[in-house]
Amino acid sequence: EAQVTQNPRYLITVTGKKLTVTCSQNMNHEYMSWYRQDPGLGLRQIYYSMNVEVTDKGDVPEGYKVSRKEKRNFPLILESPSPNQTSLYFCASSRGLAVVNEQFFGPGTRLTVL
Amino acid sequence: AQKITQTQPGMFVQEKEAVTLDCTYDTSDPSYGLFWYKQPSSGEMIFLIYQGSYDQQNATEGRYSLNFQKARKSANLVISASQLGDSAMYFCAMRESHYNQGGKLIFGQGTELSVKP
Numbered sequence: 001e002a003q004v005t006q007n008p009r010y011l012i013t014v015t016g017k018k019l020t021v022t023c024s025q026n027m028n029h030e031y032m033s034w035y036r037q038d039p040g041l042g043l044r045q046i047y048y049s050m051n052v053e054v055t056d057k058g059d060v061p062e063g064y065k066v067s068r069k070e071k072r073n074f075p076l077i078l079e080s081p082s083p084n085q086t087s088l089y090f091c092a093s094s095r096g097l098a099v100v101n102e103q104f105f106g107p108g109t110r111l112t113v114l
Numbered sequence: 115a116q117k118i119t120q121t122q123p124g125m126f127v128q129e130k131e132a133v134t135l136d137c138t139y140d141t142s143d144p145s146y147g148l149f150w151y152k153q154p155s156s157g158e159m160i161f162l163i164y165q166g167s168y169d170q171q172n173a174t175e176g177r178y179s180l181n182f183q184k185a186r187k188s189a190n191l192v193i194s195a196s197q198l199g200d201s202a203m204y205f206c207a208m209r210e211s212h213y214n215q216g217g218k219l220i221f222g223q224g225t226e227l228s229v230k231p
Contacts, residue, residue, distance in 0.1 A: 045218040097217040099147035099209045105159035
């Protein structure tokens with residue numbers, strides 16, 4: 001089954017404790033992206049990757065890191081989480097950059113930083 | 115300026131009736147794609163329908179259709195024969211072709227649809 005998986009689905013952590021949210025897709029997609037969803041602000045892109053070893057900042061990259069060492073995986077790293085990073089996070093992938101390419105979303109990771 | 119505007123924060127519809135969710139967009143890019151996603155209370159984002167800026171026909175997918183009026187920059191979602199399972203948040207989103215947009219989806223604020231039995 002074609003899918004994007006994320007782990008963990010739920011996480012409660014404390015300020016400053018480094019964490020990684022994993023994302024994996026099995027569709028051989030070149031393009032992967034991370035979004036965060038906040039009430040009243042909608043979904044905003046954090047980082048994206050157009051292929052292995054090619055990553056770039058989205059609209060809200062501060063406090064986050066990413067890497068793309070393999071095509072299928074695109075982990076999101078929070079080196080020193082803060083309460084303002086409490087949010088619902090989505091990983092998404094698509095075949096490429098073309099506008100016609102639908103983005104497939106993972107199930108979401110609900111993160112709470114205390 | 116908002117690139118995607120959904121003016122209906124919440125809507126109610128009677129089961130089996132049709133409902134239209136509004137979406138207007140703003141772009142100077144001649145090539146763009148418009149998407150609708152459904153987000154049920156469980157949180158996942160489910161793709162519903164796509165319309166390309168050069169498509170001549172309105173997109174349809176089962177009970178979903180997209181009323182695309184390019185001159186008005188609107189892309190309204192029509193759900194026919196509403197079902198209780200259609201109760202969810204609905205997001206309109208746009209993807210522009212400019213390389214410097216990074217392929218991101220630009221989302222509206224969403225419309226919460228409630229289907230009444």
